[in-house]
Amino acid sequence: MSETVALVDDDRNILASIAMALEAEGFRVQTYSDGVDALAGITRQPVDLAVLDIKMPRMDGMELLTRLRQKSDVPVIFLTSKDDELDEVLGLRMGADDYITKPFSQRLLVERIRAVLRRRAGTVVSAVEGEIMRRGDLMLDPARHYCTWRERAVNLTVTEFLLVQALARRPGHVKSRDQLIDAAYGEHIYVDDRTIDSHIKRLRKKFKDVDSDFAQIETLYGVGYRYRAT
Numbered sequence: 596m597s598e599t600v601a602l603v604d605d606d607r608n609i610l611a612s613i614a615m616a617l618e619a620e621g622f623r624v625q626t627y628s629d630g631v632d633a634l635a636g637i638t639r640q641p642v643d644l645a646v647l648d649i650k651m652p653r654m655d656g657m658e659l660l661t662r663l664r665q666k667s668d669v670p671v672i673f674l675t676s677k678d679d680e681l682d683e684v685l686g687l688r689m690g691a692d693d694y695i696t697k698p699f700s701q702r703l704l705v706e707r708i709r710a711v712l713r714r715r716a717g718t719v720v721s722a723v724e725g726e727i728m729r730r731g732d733l734m735l736d737p738a739r740h741y742c743t744w745r746e747r748a749v750n751l752t753v754t755e756f757l758l759v760q761a762l763a764r765r766p767g768h769v770k771s772r773d774q775l776i777d778a779a780y781g782e783h784i785y786v787d788d789r790t791i792d793s794h795i796k797r798l799r800k801k802f803k804d805v806d807s808d809f810a811q812i813e814t815l816y817g818v819g820y821r822y823r824a825t
Contacts, residue, residue: 598712599623599640603633603659604648604674613646616701617708630654634662641669644712646704647691648674657689664690668740670711670753674699690797692754693780694790710781714753715740730763731825733811747805754779755798758791759822762812767824769815795820 600622604610607628614624625642627633631653637645645663649656660671673694692711695704728735732745740756742749751759761778762770770778772788779794795812802809811823 597621597623598643599625600708601625601627601633601637601642601645603627603630603645603651603656605629605651606648609648613701613704616705620705622708630656630659630662634659637663637669638666641667643715644670644672644708646672646674646708650676660689660691668750668752670715672704672707672711690752690755692752711753713781714757714779728760728763730766730822733759733763735760735763744802744805744809749801749805751798751801754794755801758794758798759812762820762822766822769819769821771819775820 600617602610602613602617602624603626604613605628610626610628614626617624625636625640627636629651630647633645633647634654647656647659651659654662656673660673663669663671671691673691675694675696692714693707695707726737728737734743735756736742737756737760740751740753742751742756742759757779758775761775772791775791779791795814799809799812802811813821813823815821
């Protein structure tokens with residue numbers, strides 16, 4: 596069954612050209628020219644992934660992502676303005692899975708969409724389908740995309756889930772940023788180091804919202820991150 600992608604951008608030319616490119620690749624596409632209509636439409640007809648422009652009238656991409664995250668963990672890719680690092684980092688901290696800087700090629704966007712959907716489907720998360728990982732108070736269930744800490748649910752995006760899984764697989768062992776990028780994005784996707792740092796900050800916040808004493812993800816400055824051995 597074809598996967599459905601929501602495109603949200605106030606530039607109708609961009610909407611039309613990207614929609615045509617995705618439909619040619621076999622995707623179903625829902626298009627929206629502002630965040631208000633997109634929120635209503637995606638709530639009414641859930642999608643497999645959403646591509647959101649950040650700067651839009653009525654409701655911008657940041658607010659739309661916040662609203663979506665209140666009720667859904669749908670994967671989100673942000674479209675950001677050239678050199679606007681603040682938007683990129685803030686979007687990732689708010690729970691986006693990836694971002695692409697304008698101008699971009701349609702082929703790059705299609706590849707990023709496929710990469711996120713592959714991660715969502717679990718093709719990278721585990722060598723054994725349905726394998727449940729337990730590390731002390733942490734539980735990760737890839738088959739259900741479900742995470743708990745001390746038996747309390749922690750809602751993670753696709754990228755966040757894969758990062759926790761990569762770190763927790765070998766407690767005490769350091770993972771470099773490049774290794775974490777490969778684990779969460781795949782070997783052929785270029786991602787800046789600060790992207791991983793932003794995801795880690797948001798991960799820590801999510802676990803601390805559940806347990807203020809959470810300190811399992813450790814930073815080794817200049818080296819990378821590790822999941823603390825218990």
